[in-house]
Amino acid sequence: MPREMKELEANYQNLTKEAIWSLIKKIKDELDLKKRVRKNQKFATLLCRILEYFSRKGEIATELIILNQLIELAWWGGKDIYILEQLSKAILIIHIDSRNLQRKERERLFNQFINMIIRFPDQEQIQDAVTKAIIDLIRVGTDEEILEIKETIREKASMYPMIESILGLTAKVYMNALFYLAKQQCSSILKFYNEFCGLGLSEYNDYEGGIHSSINPFHGDKLIEIMQEGAINAIINLARTNEQKERSTEKNCFKAIRIIINDAKSTFKKEGENFFQDIYRLSYAFDQFELWEHFLDIPIIQELKFERDKNQVLEEAKSKLLAIQKSMRIEEYDSRKILRRGIKLAYNLDEPEELKQLLQDLVLFQKNKKKETLNLVEDIDAIIDQNDKITNYLRETGQIPADRATIDEIQDQVNISDDLSVPALPESRIKEQINYLRKIGKKQERYIVNKLLLAKGLIFAVGMYGFKSSELEIKLEEITSLLEFLAERNMINEVIDPLIRAITLRAARQDGQAARILLDLLNKYRQKFIKAIYTNYPFIENLTKLFRYLGKRGEIEKLKNIKDELEKANRLYLFDESVPNKIAQGLNEAILSYRGNDVNQKLELVNILEEISKVHSFDEELQLRYIEGMNYAIFDIGLSDWSSAQKLADKLIEFRESYLNNPKIEAKAAIGVLLSMIQAKLNNQREKTNNYLKVLESITQKNPQEEFIQQVNFIGKELLKQIEE
Structure with missing residues (x-):
């Protein structure tokens, strides 16, 4: 290994950027990028580690510079598989961090992603990473951004008609855009679907404003599946839009749905006989938006309804999930007491007299003339302490005994008797329901809704009991495999609400490990629709209160991981200006609450x-x-x-x-x-x-x-x- 590479590996976290760039240049000058395979691989690994370091620091501009170095190394390195893996990893890191970029910079990044596919047309790793990155931009982008992405990819497809991966990516962009466009009229969605049909086989013809001839068609079984999913996405989007009466009328939306069903019916069945598995996602949408009665005159919908009714366990499965949800609501209600818990300063440092009293007590403490301990804070029941109306209500309802007059006496009772980490209900209460959902989710694979119900049930169960339940035995792998399945079928948005509720409850139960794991999953499968959901729950409040508990126990690494995930969530989809301040407040409470003897942790x-x-x-x-x-x-x-x-x-x-x-x-x-x-x-x-x-x-x-x-x-x-x- 060159001396400069050793120096860079050992010291990059302490070097200035200028010093890092200088060492990278020297390493490149010394390496033979076409022959020194092992050293090139080590250099790629090091570049990716440095990129990850700047990712943690939130310096996206620096990450992009390093990405360019990796692209150059991959190109001159003879398209080495290991180096391409590092480049793919870097792409996925950067696409997560790119939300902080200004709009024009994000457009340039998108073009850079496309150019990578053109430069590495036969490398599946690069194609997969770039596709994930671009689909993610669509998933969280505004309608305007999505439409710009669509126009750019159309131009690239016209310029490079023989690069199959570009044409395939174009189809996937259209397919996902049909689902994630959120503020379009039904007529606009139908027009967009018309463009989508120009990419491959379709019976859709002569719709006004169509541009079928503007993009070279790309045929194949894979694209047939994409066409099917695009049609389903369009129907779901139209149904969703129909519920927002200010943007559409029922007649207009239903007419568009009918056109698409008739156009896409040939893609709904495999070789014209059996339904593709993914068609059951359409069945779920018809249930969700109550569409059956409006379209049962169409033969393909009659068949779909007949197939849906074959799922004899569906109603039983829904009742099992409902029972789990009822237990979840009880747990959520019980956990609200954490919002009453808190700490307050024993001395208000912003009041001169109290500040003076603190210092006088400090003098006496140091001279051993007063208290054995001197604390800045004391635990309180925050709502009782700050709200007389609630205090009076609690007295009237008997929650504060008549013979207890002071707040301190009330705290003696509340703090000692209540363990916030203990669930209100036993695990056995939902064991039978979870096992039933597992059974139908695994055995009846063709019914997507069964897997969805299982995923929801498992997420609620983890919200109530975490991952350490000996009775339920829920493994992370079981949930992630289900989420991957649902994500591939654009049904992941159906589990966003359960995920947010589970994170909120685990934070209230002071389970930092489960809260972090679930928050990581939420970030991985983020959606633009999350913002409308998380405000329904004390999501941010519970997570930042968890900081105090973790700080008190000295679990600093766990606290930092959750803080990082929450910041990532805010950067990617929450866009809540109050979050950094709430995190800072939580950290201050962690500093005040820490009771260990390790000064370095504080x-x-x-x-x-x-x-x-x-x-x-x-x-x-x-x-x-x-x-x-x-x-x-x-x-x-x-x-x-x-x-x-x-x-x-x-x-x-x-x-x-x-x-x-x-x-x-x-x-x-x-x-x-x-x-x-x-x-x-x-x-x-x-x-x-x-x-x-x-x-x-x-x-x-x-x-x-x-x-x-x-x-x-x-x-x-x-x-x-x-x-x-």
Whole structure:
């Protein structure tokens, strides 16, 4: 291995980008890209690792530079299979991160993906990765973006009519667009379907506005299946649009559905005899949107209804799922108590008198004249503590006994008796239902709806009991195989609501492992329709409250993984501006709640908070959260490890210098400087004490109109005198 490659492998996380680019150039100059197979493979692996590193940092522009290096390496490396695997992996990473790109940049990325298929026309790995990336852009894109993707791929198909993979991708783009276009009139959906029919075999002819001749047809069994799914997607989209009366009329939509059914009927049966398995997705849609009565005069729909009715177990299966859902609702209701739980500051650091009291208690604590412990926070039942109306209601209903007058006494009862991680119902309650759904889901493969019901049942069960249930024995692989099956048939949106509910409940039950796994699945199968669903549940609230529990237990890696998945979710499909602040608040509660003796774990929480503040440096509220987190850590760590607290205080002062003209940030920073100064004094650090005093006076002088800052400065000087005495 070249010396430069060893250096890059060992140090890329600590090098500047300029240094990384320099080393990459030297490695490329030294390697024989056509002959040194092993070294080329190692170089590809290293490039992919560096790309993953910048992906975690959210630097998509840097990822794209590295992607270009991998493309060049794959091209000159004789299309080595291993290098192509690394390139495929890089494509999938980048397409996830590309949501942060500006629209024009995303268009350029899409064109780059297409050019990769043209450059590697016979490489299935590249084609599969690019196809997944492009379909994902469609899955989460706006209608305008989807239509732009469609126009671009049409142009490429016209330019490269002999590249089969481009024509196949064109068909898949149309097929998926027919499902994910969300704001079109029924007439527009029908026109789009007309274009789709121009890609292959169809009986559809002479529809006004059709452009069948504009794209070279690409025939084959595979495309027949795509044609079938495209027709089903169009019918489902029309039915969905029909429910939104402001965008359509029943007559117009039903007319379009009838046209498509008559056009596509030849694709619904294999060799004109038996229905293809995927046709049962259409049967499910007819049930879902109550379409049967409107189209039973069409022979193919009569046959489909007859086949659907052969599924004799369907009603029984639905009743089994309903029983599981009832148990799920009971568990969800029981878990709501987590939203009443919380912590509050024992001292309000934004109130001068309470800040002064904290410091006086700190002085007594350090001199062993007062408490054995000194905590910034106390556990509370947050709703009871903050809402008198609810308090009175709980008293009237007997939930707060008449002989318990204080909040602390109420907490003694609530906190000790309730274990939030314990389910309200035994697993045996749903075991029979789960086993029944498993039986029909595996034995009657041709009925897609049976697999859908099984997937929903398993997800609800994991929501209630996690993956550690000895009675239910649900494995992740069992769920993922079902989701893959449903995703291939564009039915994954049917399990999005169960996934969100399961994540919400697992977070409430303080099961970080299951919550992370399910959140990862939600991100993998993300849909543009999620945004309308997740707000129905305390999804974000429960996940960020989970941070406090994981922080308290010192499970920092688990916390970080969930934080990363939640950020990814927000970047890809939630687009909720409040999420970064809620994450920061959850991290601050984790810092406050941590009860371990490992200072490095608490510092790691501060580092995670710092990363978020850097990514959202424009968000003033988030910068204030970061300073609050540092203040809490400075106080707590300083009780046992002054050296570490001092380093954190120096970081706070350095951070504050970036916002010298912001009174809010200056005020928060003044609190941290004051805490550091008093701790330095108590640890007989004269030089540090004087340095912190100078910083505090500088903040005071630059903000003469800020009364709070003036009071902080006064409290500091007063306490220094008391300590001297």
